[in-house]
Amino acid sequence: MRLPPFHLAVKVGDLASARDFYTGLLGCPEGRSSDTWVDFNFYGHQLVCHLAPSGQTRDGVGTHSNPVDGHAVPVPHFGVVLEMDQWNKLAGKLKENGVRFVIEPYTRFQELPGEQATMFFLDPGGNALEFKAFRDIDSQLFKT
Numbered sequence: 001m002r003l004p005p006f007h008l009a010v011k012v013g014d015l016a017s018a019r020d021f022y023t024g025l026l027g028c029p030e031g032r033s034s035d036t037w038v039d040f041n042f043y044g045h046q047l048v049c050h051l052a053p054s055g056q057t058r059d060g061v062g063t064h065s066n067p068v069d070g071h072a073v074p075v076p077h078f079g080v081v082l083e084m085d086q087w088n089k090l091a092g093k094l095k096e097n098g099v100r101f102v103i104e105p106y107t108r109f110q111e112l113p114g115e116q117a118t119m120f121f122l123d124p125g126g127n128a129l130e131f132k133a134f135r136d137i138d139s140q141l142f143k144t
Contacts, residue, residue: 005045008078009037011052012125018049021124025097026090043080049125069108074120077128081141087117087133094121102128113143 012018015038022028022040028047031039040047065072082090091105105119118132134140 007046007048008042009048009050010078010123010125010127012049012123012127013052014124015049015051017124022047022049025093025099043082045080049123052125071103071108073130074102074128077120077130079130079132081137082131082133083137084117084133084135087131090131091117091119094119114140116140 015033015036018038019030022042023030026042028040028042031041031046033039036051038049040049064075066075067073094101095105099121101119101121103118103120105117107115107117109115114134116132116134118130120128120130122128
C-alpha cells in the first residue's frame with residue numbers, strides 16, 4: 001500500500017535561509033512559493049515554510065523535550081524514515097557542512113525491538129527535525 005503524502009507547515013524567520021537549508025543542504029526540490037511561504041518536496045511529502053513575523057520564531061530547541069534512550073528529544077519535531085544507506089549519506093553530508101546536531105547521529109535501542117539510527121538537528125527557523133533509519137523498515141518500524 002502506498003502511503004499518502006503528509007502536509008506540514010512550519011514557521012521560519014527567513015525564506016532564503018529555508019531555501020538554502022531544505023533545497024541546498026537536504027536536496028528537497030522547491031515547489032510553489034510566494035513572498036511569505038515556500039513549498040518543498042520533503043522526500044515525497046509537502047513541507048511548507050511560512051515566514052513568521054519578527055520575534056515569533058523559536059529560539060533554540062523546541063519548547064519541550066522528553067527523555068528517550070538517555071537523550072533529551074525535542075518536542076515537537078518531524079522528519080523522515082530513510083533507508084540505512086540514505087541515512088548514512090545524509091549524516092555524512094550534514095557533518096561535512098558543519099550542521100550542529102541537537103542529538104548526534106547514533107543507533108538507539110541497540111539489540112532491542114525497534115533498533116534504529118537517528119539524528120536530530122534544527123532548520124534555520126528553529127524547527128527540530130529527526131531523520132531515522134532501520135535495517136529493515138517493514139519489519140522494524142512499528143515493532144514493540
